[in-house]
Amino acid sequence: MTSPTSCALCQARATQVCAACRNVVYCSREHQKEHWKQHKSQCKCYEMDTNQLLGRHLRATRDIRMGEQIMREAPLVLGPKVASPPICLGCHRNLLPPAKRSDNFYKCSSCSWPLCGKECEQSPYHRDECRLMAASNFQSKINYNPVEPELKESAYCVIMLLRCMQLKQSNPAAFAKLSALEDHLKERLDTPLYQVLRANLITFIKTVLGQRDWPEMEILRLAAILDTNAFEVRQNSERRKVRAIFPGGAMIAHDCVPNLRHRFDDDMNIVFLAKRKIAKGEILSISYTQPLRSTIQRRLHLKQVKCFDCACARCSDPTELEIYAGSRMCEKCKVGKFVSVNPLQNAANWKCQVCNIVKGAREVLTQDAKLQQEIESLDKSTPAALEDFLYRHRIELHETNTHILQAKYALTQLYGSAPGFSMEELSEKSLQRKIDLCEELLQLSNLIDSGWSIFRGNLLIDLEEAIVTKALRLDDATECEAKLKQAVELLQEIANIMKHEPEMQQLLAERKVILDAALERFTTAVE
Numbered sequence: 013m014t015s016p017t018s019c020a021l022c023q024a025r026a027t028q029v030c031a032a033c034r035n036v037v038y039c040s041r042e043h044q045k046e047h048w049k050q051h052k053s054q055c056k057c058y059e060m061d062t063n064q065l066l067g068r069h070l071r072a073t074r075d076i077r078m079g080e081q082i083m084r085e086a087p088l089v090l091g092p093k094v095a096s097p098p099i100c101l102g103c104h105r106n107l108l109p110p111a112k113r114s115d116n117f118y119k120c121s122s123c124s125w126p127l128c129g130k131e132c133e134q135s136p137y138h139r140d141e142c143r144l145m146a147a148s149n150f151q152s153k154i155n156y157n158p159v160e161p162e163l164k165e166s167a168y169c170v171i172m173l174l175r176c177m178q179l180k181q182s183n184p185a186a187f188a189k190l191s192a193l194e195d196h197l198k199e200r201l202d203t204p205l206y207q208v209l210r211a212n213l214i215t216f217i218k219t220v221l222g223q224r225d226w227p228e229m230e231i232l233r234l235a236a237i238l239d240t241n242a243f244e245v246r247q248n249s250e251r252r253k254v255r256a257i258f259p260g261g262a263m264i265a266h267d268c269v270p271n272l273r274h275r276f277d278d279d280m281n282i283v284f285l286a287k288r289k290i291a292k293g294e295i296l297s298i299s300y301t302q303p304l305r306s307t308i309q310r311r312l313h314l315k316q317v318k319c320f321d322c323a324c325a326r327c328s329d330p331t332e333l334e335i336y337a338g339s340r341m342c343e344k345c346k347v348g349k350f351v352s353v354n355p356l357q358n359a360a361n362w363k364c365q366v367c368n369i370v371k372g373a374r375e376v377l378t379q380d381a382k383l384q385q386e387i388e389s390l391d392k393s394t395p396a397a398l399e400d401f402l403y404r405h406r407i408e409l410h411e412t413n414t415h416i417l418q419a420k421y422a423l424t425q426l427y428g429s430a431p432g433f434s435m436e437e438l439s440e441k442s443l444q445r446k447i448d449l450c451e452e453l454l455q456l457s458n459l460i461d462s463g464w465s466i467f468r469g470n471l472l473i474d475l476e477e478a479i480v481t482k483a484l485r486l487d488d489a490t491e492c493e494a495k496l497k498q499a500v501e502l503l504q505e506i507a508n509i510m511k512h513e514p515e516m517q518q519l520l521a522e523r524k525v526i527l528d529a530a531l532e533r534f535t536t537a538v539e
């Protein structure tokens with residue numbers, strides 16, 4: 013296809029191109045502005061494509077720069093997660109404890125679901141479900157629980173489903189968009205979760221809430237659409253953790269080493285950014301799972317939650333891009349690592365790369381599950397238990413095994429923040445430990461979450477703080493200067509990675525003040 017050469021508005025010879033999509037050209041800035049209303053809906057740097065493996069997905073229609081924002085979309089439907097600590101159904105903020113332990117939350121005057129206050133009773137999110145509950149004489153029984161205020165209430169599981177169902181009447185166009193999404197209902201129907209849904213939730217909706225006209229399979233299909241496509245929307249500063257459907261964002265495929273990342277703005281719109289340069293024609297991807305997990309763990313999670321077998325480059329490589337996250341050291345030769353003979357076949361044997369002895373998949377899975385359970389049960393309030401875990405497993409697990417990586421990542425967070433381990437309190441040894449762990453994981457981030465990832469950004473923030481702390485403790489002026497210079501470079505990279513994260517801006521400004529003060533102190537000291 014040849015590029016257009018005449019102005020999209022007046023057909024005169026064009027001199028400038030729309031920088032966002034690079035698909036249309038203009039003779040002047042005025043004509044570009046005038047044409048914007050018409051062009052807006054087509055101004056995209058991606059298009060929808062379909063193939064057998066991924067189904068529908070998005071593909072770049074031009075080269076995309078690192079850090080470029082490529083899509084912003086409002087939620088089509090939004091509501092509580094399947095199980096949630098008490099939240100307000102009007103504004104979706106986690107509810108604050110009442111003033112007195114003996115008091116309860118504010119309750120909606122019609123349906124008794126807890127809310128922030130009277131003003132949230134009229135929220136457009138809550139109105140329709142409230143009417144339905146009140147008409148069926150259903151009253152929520154969620155109360156403030158002073159013993160376990162954060163306890164997740166499973167009663168919330170009905171809300172999002174009801175909101176989807178109510179779209180059919182209130183907004184048929186939105187309901188049509190929702191219904192066009194993938195569901196994997198066939199695969200989900202026999203799972204224990206869907207059996208429980210059928211037995212409890214569907215019965216509740218049909219009999220208690222009087223939705224008898226809705227066929228069971230139609231309600232289950234909506235539940236399956238939510239499970240396949242919903243994003244978790246997190247706004248920590250607003251105390252919000254809910255789920256939402258974004259039909260455009262739902263078209264983005266998964267890759268274990270994705271090229272996009274996403275965040276949410278103040279209005280709970282989803283925003284996708286390019287983590288790295290993306291070439292024209294490349295498939296756009298996000299990760300539906302966690303990068304520190306091993307191939308078996310990631311594939312199992314994707315299969316259970318999203319019903320597909322991932323066959324991305326990382327999953328297909330027995331060495332997992334040289335990370336060997338799922339491998340253990342060979343018990344026999346002690347120098348080789350076990351790798352799967354076919355990582356895309358869960359039942360395939362594992363073989364030592366050096367002495368070639370073989371282990372069955374079942375044994376590998378059992379060992380892996382045991383270790384995962386062990387690490388999840390550790391006390392993560394201080395570094396001791398995690399350090400002990402690393403020490404105890406230092407022979408059978410190598411440096412980049414998933415369990416070791418998870419423990420190391422948790423340690424980077426604890427050194428500098430856990431009680432008794434604040435930055436000022438850290439011993440020289442612990443401070444250096446934090447620096448070493450951050451540097452090690454940063455190297456790894458180039459392989460498993462490359463480019464401007466949040467994983468990399470968070471590690472850089474931790475490293476920068478530790479480096480400045482270290483610099484200020486040094487007596488040697490040359491060493492101190494070198495460390496402060498390193499911190500300046502780190503802060504620059506952090507600013508680039510986090511420039512689209514409003515919640516990070518205050519922290520960055522504070523880090524800059526601290527670093528500038530450290531540089532000034534250093535300059536004054538050497539003068």
Ligand SMILES: C[S@@+](CC[C@H](N)C(=O)[O-])C[C@H]1O[C@@H](n2cnc3c(N)ncnc32)[C@H](O)[C@@H]1O
Nearest residue numbers: 065066067068194240241262263265266318320
């Ligand atoms: C959020 S939807 C993405 C849009 C979907 N492809 C469609 O046609 O509606 C998630 C589903 O897309 C498919 N999918 C996404 N990434 C995939 C991948 N890397 N390999 C195989 N299937 C994938 C799976 O069926 C998955 O359950």
